[in-house]
Amino acid sequence: MAETSWLHEIPQMDRGDLLTIRKTLDGLYRDFSRAYGETIESFFTPLLRFLVWFEDLLISSPWWAVLAVIAGLIFAATRSWKLTVGAVAAFMLIGYFGMWEHTMQTMAIILVATLMAICIGIPVGIAMARSDRVQTIATPILDVMQTMPAFVYLIPVVMLLGIGKVPGVIAVVVYAIPPVIRLTNLGIRLVDREVMEAATAYGASRWQRLVGVQLPLAMPTIMAGINQTIMMALAMVVIASMIGVKGLGQPVLKSITNQYFTLGLLNGLAIVALAIIFDRVSQAYAKRSQAHMGGPAHD
Incomplete structure (x- = not known):
């Protein structure tokens, strides 16, 4: 004592x-x-209108048409028939077990949130890579965003905007954006200084060096950040369902509160299937991009 x-x-x-x-x-x-x-x-009204339109488009379109578009996009990104057929089979199983509508709602949220995270995160990452001062300011903010419990994000958003799609998207973006910012910054900073000096010697402007040299060479690292952002966005689906975001998270939440084991298991497996598909497609696209630029492809 x-x-x-x-x-x-x-x-x-x-x-x-x-x-x-x-x-x-x-x-x-x-x-x-x-x-x-x-x-x-x-x-945020334009975002809400776009999100509602995109969700209605995915739900109201014939399932075979949506599946054909998904298969085409996957094959265009990966050039892999095995991955394309596997993704189509997974979506068909999702539809067979009656989870198609919830899956489309989740896809709409994830795609819009990921697009917003990319549009915001990559410019912030570039600014961090170009300025040590910006990096010094942004790093502790990113640390807080990554360590803060996900439920805490919902409190200020709900108090400000209520419940619904837009607060859910904002919470998902805030939770999932740090990886793409950090890895964009890292990828640009890892570009060989001699390559940059050579580009400068050839008379390339600052913008030309960024677009023509730094971003292409940093693309595999940036794609890894986008991959992690997608994974974190999917992990936020169940939590976002607590503030009215429709999708696969709501049945999982319902199964927890009512002890519906099968309902939670099936919808949880659907989220896992989406995560695996997004993960494999983004990784395959990153490898193809790197091979196209003549860099070594890593397994």
Whole structure:
């Protein structure tokens, strides 16, 4: 007891002061959401309309047409008949077990969230690679984003925008964007300095060096970041279902609350199937891109 007596000597914040700070911060955020919530919500209206249109397109289109488009995109990205046939078989099994609509809803959310993460993450990664100051500022923010429990992301988003598709997409993007930012930064920084000096000697501008040299050489690393972003977005599906995001996450959540083992297992396996398909396709596309540029393909 004597050895731990020093703990009592550490000054601690009074509970009343802590409660006052918490109430003040809660009040400020509540006032902010009431004052600017509608404005922020209207800002995301185009995203909501696009998401609803894309989801309706996937659900209302004939299953064979959607399957044909998916198969065509997979083959165009991978040039692998085995992977294409395997993906088609997986989607047909998903449809056979009655999970087609939920799967299309999940695909809509994942594809839109991944596209947003790429559009935001790659420019941020490029800025980090070009400026040590930006990297110093962004790194702790990314650390917090990656270590913060996923449920915590839902609190400010729901308070500001309520429940629905848009808050779900925002939560997924915030949770899944760090890998593509980090690996874009890493990939560009790993480009050989001698290659950059040679490009400069040939009179290439800063933009030409970025587009013609750095991004192509960093593409395998960037694709690895995109792959991880997709995996993290899929991992967020079940959690996002708690704020009204429709898809495979809702049956899983229902199975947890009602102890429906089979329902949860089948929908969980459907999420796993999507994860495997996205993973294999993105990896195969990265290898093809690297081989096309003449770099060594890694297994």
